[in-house]
Amino acid sequence: MVKILLVNDKSKDASSIQSSLSDNFQIELWEVRSIAEGEEKYQAITPDIILIPFTAGDDLSRVVNWQRQCMVHGYHPGFLFYIIQNNNAIFFDISQGSFSVALQEYEASRQIFASIRQVSGRAKVERSLREDYDHHNRIISTMPLSCLEVRGGTVTRVNPDFLQRSGYDEHEILGRPPDTWLMNGQTLRDELFRHQCFHISLEGIVRKKDGKEMPCRITVHSLNEDNPIDGIWFIEDHSDYAALHSALRETEYKCREQLYLAETLVIRLDPDGFITFINPSAVRCFGYEMDELTGRSIGVLFPPRAIQNVINPASLFLEVSDESSSALHIFEHCKKNGNHLWVAWTSRGLYDSDNTLTGIICVGTDMTEQVSSGEERISTRAWRDRILSFTDISPEAFDAVLQACIEIGREGREGKTIGTSFLIGDSEEVLKRSRQLILNPFSGHPPEMRNISVPDVREMLKEYALLDGAFVVSGNGLLEAAGRYITVDTSIISLPKGMGTRHSSVAALTYVTDAIGFVVSESGGKVSIMKKGKIVKVIA
Numbered sequence: 001m002v003k004i005l006l007v008n009d010k011s012k013d014a015s016s017i018q019s020s021l022s023d024n025f026q027i028e029l030w031e032v033r034s035i036a037e038g039e040e041k042y043q044a045i046t047p048d049i050i051l052i053p054f055t056a057g058d059d060l061s062r063v064v065n066w067q068r069q070c071m072v073h074g075y076h077p078g079f080l081f082y083i084i085q086n087n088n089a090i091f092f093d094i095s096q097g098s099f100s101v102a103l104q105e106y107e108a109s110r111q112i113f114a115s116i117r118q119v120s121g122r123a124k125v126e127r128s129l130r131e132d133y134d135h136h137n138r139i140i141s142t143m144p145l146s147c148l149e150v151r152g153g154t155v156t157r158v159n160p161d162f163l164q165r166s167g168y169d170e171h172e173i174l175g176r177p178p179d180t181w182l183m184n185g186q187t188l189r190d191e192l193f194r195h196q197c198f199h200i201s202l203e204g205i206v207r208k209k210d211g212k213e214m215p216c217r218i219t220v221h222s223l224n225e226d227n228p229i230d231g232i233w234f235i236e237d238h239s240d241y242a243a244l245h246s247a248l249r250e251t252e253y254k255c256r257e258q259l260y261l262a263e264t265l266v267i268r269l270d271p272d273g274f275i276t277f278i279n280p281s282a283v284r285c286f287g288y289e290m291d292e293l294t295g296r297s298i299g300v301l302f303p304p305r306a307i308q309n310v311i312n313p314a315s316l317f318l319e320v321s322d323e324s325s326s327a328l329h330i331f332e333h334c335k336k337n338g339n340h341l342w343v344a345w346t347s348r349g350l351y352d353s354d355n356t357l358t359g360i361i362c363v364g365t366d367m368t369e370q371v372s373s374g375e376e377r378i379s380t381r382a383w384r385d386r387i388l389s390f391t392d393i394s395p396e397a398f399d400a401v402l403q404a405c406i407e408i409g410r411e412g413r414e415g416k417t418i419g420t421s422f423l424i425g426d427s428e429e430v431l432k433r434s435r436q437l438i439l440n441p442f443s444g445h446p447p448e449m450r451n452i453s454v455p456d457v458r459e460m461l462k463e464y465a466l467l468d469g470a471f472v473v474s475g476n477g478l479l480e481a482a483g484r485y486i487t488v489d490t491s492i493i494s495l496p497k498g499m500g501t502r503h504s505s506v507a508a509l510t511y512v513t514d515a516i517g518f519v520v521s522e523s524g525g526k527v528s529i530m531k532k533g534k535i536v537k538v539i540a
Helices: 012-022 034-043 054-072 108-142 160-166 187-197 239-261 280-286 315-323 384-388 395-411 426-431 455-464 502-514
Strands: 001-008 027-032 049-054 078-085 086-093 097-102 145-152 154-158 199-207 213-222 231-237 265-269 273-276 330-336 339-351 357-366 368-370 376-378 420-425 434-436 470-473 479-486 516-520 527-531 535-540
Touching: 001 034, 001 108, 012 027, 012 049, 012 078, 012 086, 027 034, 034 049, 034 054, 034 273, 049 054, 049 527, 054 078, 086 213, 086 479, 145 160, 154 434, 187 199, 187 213, 213 239, 265 420, 273 426, 280 339, 315 339, 339 368, 384 395, 395 455, 395 516, 395 535, 420 426, 426 434, 426 470, 426 479, 455 479, 479 502, 502 516, 502 527, 502 535
Parallel strands: 001 027, 001 049, 049 078, 330 535, 420 470
Antiparallel strands: 078 086, 086 097, 145 154, 145 231, 199 213, 213 231, 265 273, 265 357, 330 339, 339 357, 368 376, 420 516, 434 479, 470 479, 516 527, 527 535
């Protein structure tokens, strides 16, 4: 069914056309008396063809405006002027030209319909193409990406986004080569001709109207192999990326400056354990000159006995980064002059996009203090208060047990490494949840012979540490028992991989009591401090 709107001005020609079309069942015929009436009613009718008598040719400009009005509202009917001469119906398509139909009496309706149907079909195709064009044009005009069309080496089309970003007016862009506003236009042109490909993306700089530079990425979809500049250009504004990169670079400079000025120790290692960066504070702490440590193995900062079984010292810091962030790792180090110091480290592995280790960043704090004898030992003042909260343990007792553990882990007994464990505080509950494996060597002894703060008592501990079982120490530092077997279910806690039964049993007992646990590893002498079922500090 073809919808036809006939402007019937009651002339002889109009009556003849009306007569020829009215008896065709394939035509839905609508009539108006004038062009003005047609302009009012066409939106309600939405015709495929509008027939206008040639006698209205004096109103051609009005008909053209009517056609434009239809296009604005999304309609694309065919507009035909008609006139009858010498028994021939002559139709003039204002878009395509004229054609004539001989009005034979018995075939006039069929012939006119066939011709008009062709016009209608063409109008539908044009309407579809126009709708597609308008749709694509709306996308290009509204998308937040600059787009240009280049033909014959000059810009033939530009979307509003580019005009808004560059500040140019449309007439300043159209008809001109891209080199007009591209600062590296010749380089881009050379790359396009050198690669001779239909799709290429390059970095560029647009010179804005106000003289400022707009870093961008230009993607060219070439439409002409002889002149690859011709095609569709997409321009992605990278001003924000450039500003962000500049800000990050400035931040990096400031951070590096802060690292050099900070009192915190900062070291960066490569995957093999060689120092690639060390800040002045760390250099001073270890007693070296500024250029003495970069490029050397981190192993030079450890006592030889501490790393004698370690293939790659960097693995020690990787263990730190793999543990919970709440677990502070304190390593014993040695200075250039041979003196010892303890540093609390936190570290993080640095990985690339393929998850390959590229380095380790280590941040440390010197935890060393001088005792009255002049000997260096680890300072606990900065972190022990949090561990001792809600316990009956005195700071002096805590430090004494820690010192005993460090001595056992470092020295062992007669050159042999020793693994043992201590439970300090809440001693009554600890004794209830453990049983004696051997006769208790401290039973019946006076307090002064059981005070763990006394050096001779700590030396005696090294003998009993060879026995199985744990030491139990009261909150005020008195040894209550040795050789205790812990009877608590260890399934209630979860420790990192690699921890043995000694670690898990002590952790479980701290989970159900208010005691603090110390475990000395037989392999390496590492001291783990536990509270409420978790490792809270590691000293190596």
